[in-house]
Amino acid sequence: MACGGSSGLSKSAIDSKANAICAAENSARDAIPQPSDLGDATRAAAYFDRIEPVVVAATTKLSALKAASSVQNDWGAFFTLRQQETTLLQTIRRKADAKDASGLVDLKSEPPLGTKVDEAATKVGATACAD
Numbered sequence: 791m792a793c794g795g796s797s798g799l800s801k802s803a804i805d806s807k808a809n810a811i812c813a814a815e816n817s818a819r820d821a822i823p824q825p826s827d828l829g830d831a832t833r834a835a836a837y838f839d840r841i842e843p844v845v846v847a848a849t850t851k852l853s854a855l856k857a858a859s860s861v862q863n864d865w866g867a868f869f870t871l872r873q874q875e876t877t878l879l880q881t882i883r884r885k886a887d888a889k890d891a892s893g894l895v896d897l898k899s900e901p902p903l904g905t906k907v908d909e910a911a912t913k914v915g916a917t918a919c920a921d
Contacts, residue, residue: 798858804865805915807855812911812919815848828897831889838883849876852919861914868910872919875900875907 799807822840825833849872857865878900885893911919 798856798862800858801861801915804855804857804861805917808852808911808914808916809918811848811851812916812921815844816918816921818844829894831886831891834893835883835886835889838879838886842879842883845876845879849873864910864914868907868914868916868919871903871907871910875903878903 798804819841822837822844825837828834828837852869852872855865878896882893882896882900884890885896908920911917
């Protein structure tokens with residue numbers, strides 16, 4: 791690489807790739823009906839057993855995107871929050887599978903975290919990741 795070159799994806803390139811990953815994730819998630827009562831451990835477990843692999847796969851694909859230094863801070867902030875949200879989902883899934891009602895408490899912490907993820911995604915330009 792030449793001196794002064796960028797070692798990562800430009801803002802437009804990372805936005806394009808992230809938006810494609812998240813659009814595919816959104817389509818897959820939309821195809822999985824959410825139960826009307828997540829308090830029903832059996833239904834919640836079945837739902838999260840289907841959702842969690844979709845989210846983990848998208849997060850893994852997003853982790854492979856390396857941002858150029860000019861967008862690294864915004865991308866890093868988004869991805870850190872995305873990882874936290876994914877970890878929370880994995881915890882909720884494990885608790886639902888174990889019929890551990892404390893997962894409902896964890897579930898209540900998702901909307902505020904989700905809002906932070908959405909704001910960070912929008913800031914970096916990955917608007918499909920804010921859906």
